[in-house]
Amino acid sequence: MPKGAELELPFLTMEEDAFAADPFPHFAMARARHPWLARWKLGYVVTDYQAMRDLFVKEDRMRMMFDSIVEIMEAKGTRWGNFQERHMLSMMGEQHRRVRDVLAPAFTPRVANHNRALMRDVINTLLDAWLPEQSFDFEEFASYFPITVMCRMIGASPEVIPGLRSAMEAIGLSTSMDPRWLPAMQEGVATMEDFVDGLIAGRRALPHSLEEPNLLDLLMQANEDGGITDRELADVLIFLFVAGYDTSKNMLTLAYWELLQRPQMYRRAGADYDYAGRAIEETFRYHATASNQRILNEDIEYRGVVLEKDSILWFPLSVATRDERYAENADNFDPERKRATRHLGFGLGAHICLGQYIAKAQIQEGLHEICRRIRNPRSPGPLGYRPFPGTWGLRGLPITFDTQAFA
Numbered sequence: 001m002p003k004g005a006e007l008e009l010p011f012l013t014m015e016e017d018a019f020a021a022d023p024f025p026h027f028a029m030a031r032a033r034h035p036w037l038a039r040w041k042l043g044y045v046v047t048d049y050q051a052m053r054d055l056f057v058k059e060d061r062m063r064m065m066f067d068s069i070v071e072i073m074e075a076k077g078t079r080w081g082n083f084q085e086r087h088m089l090s091m092m093g094e095q096h097r098r099v100r101d102v103l104a105p106a107f108t109p110r111v112a113n114h115n116r117a118l119m120r121d122v123i124n125t126l127l128d129a130w131l132p133e134q135s136f137d138f139e140e141f142a143s144y145f146p147i148t149v150m151c152r153m154i155g156a157s158p159e160v161i162p163g164l165r166s167a168m169e170a171i172g173l174s175t176s177m178d179p180r181w182l183p184a185m186q187e188g189v190a191t192m193e194d195f196v197d198g199l200i201a202g203r204r205a206l207p208h209s210l211e212e213p214n215l216l217d218l219l220m221q222a223n224e225d226g227g228i229t230d231r232e233l234a235d236v237l238i239f240l241f242v243a244g245y246d247t248s249k250n251m252l253t254l255a256y257w258e259l260l261q262r263p264q265m266y267r268r269a270g271a272d273y274d275y276a277g278r279a280i281e282e283t284f285r286y287h288a289t290a291s292n293q294r295i296l297n298e299d300i301e302y303r304g305v306v307l308e309k310d311s312i313l314w315f316p317l318s319v320a321t322r323d324e325r326y327a328e329n330a331d332n333f334d335p336e337r338k339r340a341t342r343h344l345g346f347g348l349g350a351h352i353c354l355g356q357y358i359a360k361a362q363i364q365e366g367l368h369e370i371c372r373r374i375r376n377p378r379s380p381g382p383l384g385y386r387p388f389p390g391t392w393g394l395r396g397l398p399i400t401f402d403t404q405a406f407a
């Protein structure tokens, strides 16, 4: 059986700006040359939906690569390096199961639905503040939404939001593997550590009424009961911000951009709440933002190929269902499509997105209110694109608009 290294595989230049501007034709060409595997400068790229499903769940045979990223960046022992090695996606096995079990009750569909009124309130408060401008950068606007929701869910003061936003922007560069960003990433982690240390100390000094415990109360209770250590509590709190920030912001911005180009759909998403939900699902199928990676602990045989121990596998979840084999007219954005394979935008297996119900509720509430209140938007188009590996999305989306809400 041939080894991956012996195959002539299509080569993807995923790190290039031109690739990020339109990744999909590159993947279509790669699939035409090999049905499920390609290569780029940092390992293999799995290009087929079913292969992603089959391989991504082999967790006992793979590991995360955050410690390798820290080594490549020569940042071992630093605050950023330590955070990368300790956060929830780096946890494996028993520690991961324990921490996930502690968090799970706070991330059920019921909890997400319970927070919908809070999410609506947050987006409407943001719209009240931004709409008088008559024009703004939608991506920047959208970036305040997930942070503000998370702050409200843990009872943090809104004053911290601008500082946290800058920290999130910096930490979001972590998978870039570009040492130029290291000082900013170190500062971002320091800001977040100081913030959560202060939050935890404040709550210990002045316990919250537990009649209706919020997310912070639940996590602190788990810490008191011995379910998670002090260190894990702080890391988890930081990671909840990090994991929900550019993912949610980029998905909301992509969904908005797709609707903005289709005025009929746009108006319907503002008038019909369920339709806004379908538009989000279609955006996930059309271009979810995440690409995740794993390192193989051993050789794995798959579809007649041996993928070698210690090689890196990239899973661009963002392109899995933009493929004729899994969705008819795959390049057609259609929130009403009847049949499509379930998207992989939230990952798979043991590390599947813990915040997926919150994320979906948040984006649906947000998109519906935004399309209801921002009327007749115009845009020259995105200013650029986020790097494809990591969390892809638009970089800047200027809009002008009218503001009267639909009836």
Ligand code: HEM
Binding pocket: 088, 089, 100, 146, 239, 240, 241, 243, 244, 245, 247, 248, 251, 288, 289, 290, 292, 293, 317, 345, 346, 347, 348, 350, 351, 352, 353, 354, 355, 356, 358, 359
């Ligand atoms: C549209 C928004 C979001 C997308 C596309 C997304 C996507 C993902 C993906 C693909 C993973 C798996 C990564 C991997 O296996 O390597 C993941 C994990 C995770 N996400 Fe999300 N996410 C989103 C929003 C959120 C939000 C809002 C939160 C928190 C409230 C959150 C919390 C988490 C956590 C804690 C994990 C790690 C789970 C674990 O290690 O067990 N995510 N997310």
